[in-house]
Amino acid sequence: MAGRWEDFLQRMACLLGEEVKPFAEALRRSEFPALRVNTLKLLPEHFAKRSPFPLEPVPWCPEGFVVPDIGARPALHPYHAAGLYYLQDPAAMLAGVLLDPRPGEWVLDLCAAPGGKATHLAARLQNCGVLVANDPNPRRVTVLARNLERIGVTCAVVLQEEPARLAQRFAGLFDRVLVDAPCSGEATLAHDPEARRRWSPKKLRSMAAWQGRILAEAARLTRPGGYLLYATCTFAPEENEEVIASFLEAHPEFRLVEVERHPLFDRGHPEWSRLPLPELARAVRLWPHRGPGKGHFYALLQKEGEETPPRPQPRNLLPLEAEKAYRTFCERHLKDAPAKEGLVLWWEGVYRVPLPLEMLEGLRVLRPGWWLGSFKQGKFVPDHALALGIKAKQANQVLSFSLSDPRLKAYLRGEELPLNAEEGWVLVAVEEFPLGWGYCRQGRLRNFYPRAWRLPTSLS
Ligand SMILES: C[S@@+](CC[C@H](N)C(=O)[O-])C[C@H]1O[C@@H](n2cnc3c(N)ncnc32)[C@H](O)[C@@H]1O
Structure with a gap:
């Protein structure tokens, strides 16, 4: 741990003085888990009543809670499988609060994987509007798509693109843009040997140049009057105040917004920047020794002007046969069709897209919208994302299980279950919160819970 960790602390001592000791201790400490309640499924106060874990509120996020029990394993609880919460560092929960999207808006998360902040943005949108969740990393973007599905996000398009390609296509379109930039991750250095290996003062400069380039594309993507939030989980002024100072210098059409302050927020530090613009003090710094979480930097920017571009509506492009199969499924298995507009067939998948499909032409698309199911051999097979x-x-x-029902874990392990019900699709749930599909036939429930999510058989 010595070496780079010591170099890092020395740099931080120049910024923090005596405070570097509690700072270093806080970074070394193992954190309690923290979760953000998924308001697409239930309200925080309703979750608090049924929570199997003790909860302590996160001071700046009404949906956020620390679980002050080191033995709690919220990632393995059936409520997690049902998408009732997302496990997230408390400092990261401030992004959704500061960007604060409103239902109906068009929102872009440019560096979205694995989806902590994107799922928060979708919840604030109440699934109404458009969320473009993008990440160029092919492995990480798959995890992003799965997390959006588990949380029950139905308004998202998932892309795997470079920001410059998005800016060519979607310039000036988004009401709110989040750049949760790739960074040196100093908040994770104490526990992540790989981050320590990569860290060096020289590296901070190259990261800053990269962040500046992403931010410049994000600026093109923001509509006049729209908001752009820059975030990192690192402390280096090179990657924070200095990136914002250079950005403001090159983009006079943006201003730094003064946000509502919580007593635990520190301000940005102009005196740490080579370009000491006084307005840098409007940024927010969260420190790991002053509040919950490992620390973050945030700068909320607004573009001048006031122009909402036309928002083209998606059209139904489902071939007749596929539409018939989807409608037949809905009539037989659901009370009503959950999506009626914007239906498209994309490869074998039936999706509800939140924007016209033509807008995505030529882009690397992982999900063009909410995956309702697949159209195979003339039949509609519902997808996990539809259940959630x-x-x-x-x-x-x-088929709704109570928490104490042993069939619940059996289902989550992917086992087949005995069931006397009509032949057809069954929505399996925990206390009325959907978990996935099963297909009932001849007294058995075939298990369609996705393999990637199944509990290991060693957990009973
Ligand atoms: C700090 S992480 C994002 C975490 C995510 N926002 C969340 O809350 O779960 C930074 C992400 O930026 C992505 N990234 C790397 N290069 C990028 C680029 N050129 N443009 C956009 N994103 C990039 C990485 O793949 C990584 O997933």
Whole structure:
């Protein structure tokens, strides 16, 4: 741990003085888990009533809670599988609060994987509007798509693109843009040997140049009057105040916004920047020794002007046969069709897209929208994302387990279960929160819970 860690602390001592000791201790400490309640499924106060874990509120995020029990394993709880919460560092929860998207808006998360902040943005949108969740890393973007599905996000398009390609296509289109930039990750140095190996003062400069380039594309993507939030989980002024100072110098059409302050927020530090613009003090720094979480930097920027571009509506482009199969499924298994507009067939998948499909032409698309199911051999087969995006009361056949029912874990392990019900699709749930599909036939429930999510058989 010595070497780079010591170099890092020495640099931080120049900034923090005596405070570097509690700072270093806080970074070394193992954190309690923290979760953000998924308001697409239930309100924080309702979750608090049923929570199997003790909860302490995160001071700056009404949906956020620390779980002050080191033995709690919220990632393995069935509520996690049902998308009732997302595990997230408390400092990262401030992004959704500061950017604060409103239902109906068009929002872009440019560096979105694995989806902590994107799922928060979708929840604030109440699934109404458009969320473009993008990440150029092919492995990470797959995890992003899965997390959006688990949380029940139905308004998202998932892309795997470079920001410059998005800026060519979507310039001036988004009401709110988040750049949660790739950074040197100093907040994770104490526990991540790989981050320590990569870290060096020289590296901070090259990261800053990279961040500046991403931010410049994000500026093109923001509409006049729109908001752009820059975030990092690192402390180096090179990657924070200095990136914002250079950005403001090159983009006089943006101003730094003064945000509502919590007593635990520190300000940005102009005196740490080579370009000491006084307005840098409007940025927010969260420190790991002053509040929950490992620390973050945020700068909320607004573009001048006031122009909402036309928002083209998606059209139904489902071939007749596929539409018939989808409608037949809905009539038989659901109370009503959960999506009626913007239906498209993309490869074998039936999706509800939140924007016209032509807008995505030529881009690397992982999900053009909410994956309702697949059209195979003339039949509609529902997807996991459909189960997680609806309420149990919308399905005709529901098998809802209590937490103490041993069949619950058996289902999550992927096992087949005995079930006397009508032949057809069954929505499986925990306490009325959907978990996935099963298909009932001849007294057995075939298990369609996705392999990637299944509990290991060693966990009973
Ligand atoms: C700090 S992480 C994002 C975390 C994510 N926002 C969340 O809350 O879960 C930074 C992300 O930036 C992505 N990235 C790397 N290069 C990028 C680029 N040129 N443009 C956009 N994103 C990039 C990485 O793949 C990584 O997933």
